[in-house]
Amino acid sequence: MVSQAVVGVIMGSSSDWETMKNACDILDAMDIPYEKKVISAHRTPDLMFEYAASARERGLKVIIAGAGGAAHLPGMTAAKTTLPVIGVPVKSRALNGIDSLMSIVQMPAGIPVATVAIGDSGAKNAGLLAAQILSAFDENLKNRLEAYRESLADKAKGSELE
Ligand code: RP5
Numbered sequence: 294m295v296s297q298a299v300v301g302v303i304m305g306s307s308s309d310w311e312t313m314k315n316a317c318d319i320l321d322a323m324d325i326p327y328e329k330k331v332i333s334a335h336r337t338p339d340l341m342f343e344y345a346a347s348a349r350e351r352g353l354k355v356i357i358a359g360a361g362g363a364a365h366l367p368g369m370t371a372a373k374t375t376l377p378v379i380g381v382p383v384k385s386r387a388l389n390g391i392d393s394l395m396s397i398v399q400m401p402a403g404i405p406v407a408t409v410a411i412g413d414s415g416a417k418n419a420g421l422l423a424a425q426i427l428s429a430f431d432e433n434l435k436n437r438l439e440a441y442r443e444s445l446a447d448k449a450k451g452s453e454l455e
Pocket of ligand 1: 383
C-alpha cells in the first residue's frame with residue numbers, strides 16, 4: 294500500500310531536481326511519505342495556486358519548495374496555504390543562488406517561509422527540518438532523527454586527520 298504523502302516537495306524546473314533530490318533522500322531515509330512535482334511560479338502559476346490552496350485538505354503537513362533565479366515559488370506557495378513552507382534557494386547560473394536566497398528569505402512580515410542555505414546542503418536541511426516538524430507529533434520519527442544525530446556525532450568523533 295502506498296502511504297498518503299505528508300510532505301510536498303515542489304520545484305520550479307526539472308533542472309532543480311539535482312538539488313532537490315537531497316531533500317527527498319532525507320525523507321526516504323526517515324521513512325516519510327512524500328510527493329514530488331515540478332510546479333513553476335511563472336510557467337504554471339495557476340497550478341501553483343491550486344497545489345498550495347488544496348495542500349492541507351489533501352493531507353500534506355509541510356511543503357518544501359525549491360527554486361532558482363527570481364525565486365517566487367516558495368513565497369507565493371506560502372501565500373496560498375497556512376501549512377509550513379520551507380524554501381530552498383537553488384544555485385542559479387548567473388548569480389550562484391544569491392538571487393534565489395534573497396528572493397526567498399526576504400518575506401515581508403505575515404507570510405513566513407523557513408529559508409535554508411543555497412544548494413545541496415539547504416535541500417538536505419529542508420528534508421531534515423520537515424522531519425523535525427513532523428516529529429513533534431510522531432515519537433517513532435523523533436527516535437529516527439535522534440539516531441541520525443548520533444550517526445553524525447559518531448562520524449565526527451571517528452574523523453581521522455593526516
Ligand atoms: C526557476 O528558474 C527554476 O526554479 C530554476 O531554478 C530556474 C531555471 O529554470 P530552467 O531554465 O532550468 O527551466 O523557475
